[in-house]
Amino acid sequence: MTIEKVGVVGAGQMGNGIAHVSALAGYTVMMTDISQDALDSAIALIDKNMTRQVSKGAISEDEKAAALARIACTTTLTDLGPCDLIIEAATERETVKQAIFDELLPHIHENTILASNTSSISITRLASRTDRPEKFIGFHFMNPVPIMQLVELIRGIATDDATFNACQEVVDRLGKTSATSEDFPAFIVNRILMPMINEAVYALYEGVGNVSSIDTSMKLGANHPMGPLELADFIGLDTCLAIMNVLHDGLADTKYRPCPLLTKYVEAGWLGRKTKRGFYDYRGETPVPTR
Numbered sequence: 032m033t034i035e036k037v038g039v040v041g042a043g044q045m046g047n048g049i050a051h052v053s054a055l056a057g058y059t060v061m062m063t064d065i066s067q068d069a070l071d072s073a074i075a076l077i078d079k080n081m082t083r084q085v086s087k088g089a090i091s092e093d094e095k096a097a098a099l100a101r102i103a104c105t106t107t108l109t110d111l112g113p114c115d116l117i118i119e120a121a122t123e124r125e126t127v128k129q130a131i132f133d134e135l136l137p138h139i140h141e142n143t144i145l146a147s148n149t150s151s152i153s154i155t156r157l158a159s160r161t162d163r164p165e166k167f168i169g170f171h172f173m174n175p176v177p178i179m180q181l182v183e184l185i186r187g188i189a190t191d192d193a194t195f196n197a198c199q200e201v202v203d204r205l206g207k208t209s210a211t212s213e214d215f216p217a218f219i220v221n222r223i224l225m226p227m228i229n230e231a232v233y234a235l236y237e238g239v240g241n242v243s244s245i246d247t248s249m250k251l252g253a254n255h256p257m258g259p260l261e262l263a264d265f266i267g268l269d270t271c272l273a274i275m276n277v278l279h280d281g282l283a284d285t286k287y288r289p290c291p292l293l294t295k296y297v298e299a300g301w302l303g304r305k306t307k308r309g310f311y312d313y314r315g316e317t318p319v320p321t322r
């Protein structure tokens with residue numbers, strides 16, 4: 032099937048990036064969120080990120096203008112009805128995602144492919160609640176979407192070849208590279224990355240190091256572009272905790288126990304960059320460690 036219209040559900044940090052790269056690749060994009068403010072902020076951020084690409088010569092002014100013109104926004108989920116591929120990128124909570132697919136189903140055409148950008152939740156389980164498990168897939172972008180090369184493609188138990196191949200073509204057209212993961216908790220990237228981040232929080236919790244020493248150690252000692260606590264703030268501590276809970280529940284192994292300090296930050300509403308406070312405080316000119 033040919034994909035021309037892409038729907039994006041959720042206009043947070045991932046949704047805006049998915050809309051950005053899809054529009055630049057020539058797709059018509061309809062982005063939805065429950066919040067008009069989130070949609071307005073997403074469009075402003077896409078504009079800013081594309082302007083940066085223009086200033087670096089990566090795209091032209093005309094390409095930017097054409098891409099922005101291809102993105103429409105709506106707070107009415109069912110406006111995504113005519114889309115060929117719908118990528119859900121809402122909050123990492125299974126009930127939220129299920130409710131979105133439940134509401135969408137009566138309004139989409141029979142060939143529409145449903146995809147979730149979930150970081151960890153079972154694709155097979157999300158798919159099983161829909162009328163089209165064979166046309167359901169995990170389409171997992173990395174953050175920041177315009178920069179990161181990888182998309183993980185996750186087949187649920189019923190995902191058919193036509194769906195997988197159509198999504199592989201989308202990945203190619205976006206100029207990205209796919210890696211295929213089997214459908215097990217948190218797939219490949221987060222199965223490996225998130226326990227490392229959780230361990231960094233344990234190192235902080237147990238006083239092995241403070242925020243600066245832990246991040247400096249991993250940046251300069253392991254050549255990571257960001258320290259694990261800086262990266263956790265960048266991803267969102269709510270998302271990190273949600274992924275650890277999926278690993279812990281799904282694999283029933285205490286090695287995935289979320290660090291109580293991570294839980295405490297989330298309970299405080301200190302979710303990282305998006306709330307301006309996490310392991311660093313972002314309210315001033317430069318980030319200041321909170322421990």
Ligand SMILES: CC(=O)CC(=O)SCCNC(=O)CCNC(=O)[C@H](O)C(C)(C)COP(=O)(O)OP(=O)(O)OC[C@H]1O[C@@H](n2cnc3c(N)ncnc32)[C@H](O)[C@@H]1OP(=O)(O)O
Pocket residue numbers: 080083087089149150172173174175176177178179220221224256257262266270
């Ligand atoms: C949780 C999940 O489910 C899965 C995940 O996504 S896990 C997270 C995966 N992501 C990572 O691990 C990111 C690790 N960090 C990095 O790679 C780098 O720190 C970074 C690319 C984010 C920033 O790199 P940097 O060298 O520190 O900064 P900077 O030089 O300003 O930026 C590098 C490029 O990224 C762009 N960039 C930075 N932040 C950006 C953002 N939020 N959105 C879009 N573009 C961004 C910059 O414009 C710049 O572009 P060019 O290469 O075209 O010049």
Ligand SMILES: NC(=O)C1=CN([C@@H]2O[C@H](COP(=O)(O)OP(=O)(O)OC[C@H]3O[C@@H](n4cnc5c(N)ncnc54)[C@H](OP(=O)(O)O)[C@@H]3O)[C@@H](O)[C@H]2O)C=CC1
Pocket residue numbers: 040041042043044045046063064065066069119120121122123124127131148149150151171172173174265266267270305
């Ligand atoms: N952050 C990351 O690094 C990565 C995240 N992901 C995954 O992408 C998804 C989104 O994450 P991210 O962008 O970081 O999260 P954000 O919190 O930045 O954005 C989520 C957005 O979804 C909105 N939303 C919540 N419920 C609904 C709904 N019913 N309908 C439409 N929109 C809704 C939220 O609105 P409101 O704020 O009003 O609740 C918010 O604007 C998650 O599944 C996450 O696991 C995947 C790769 C990397």
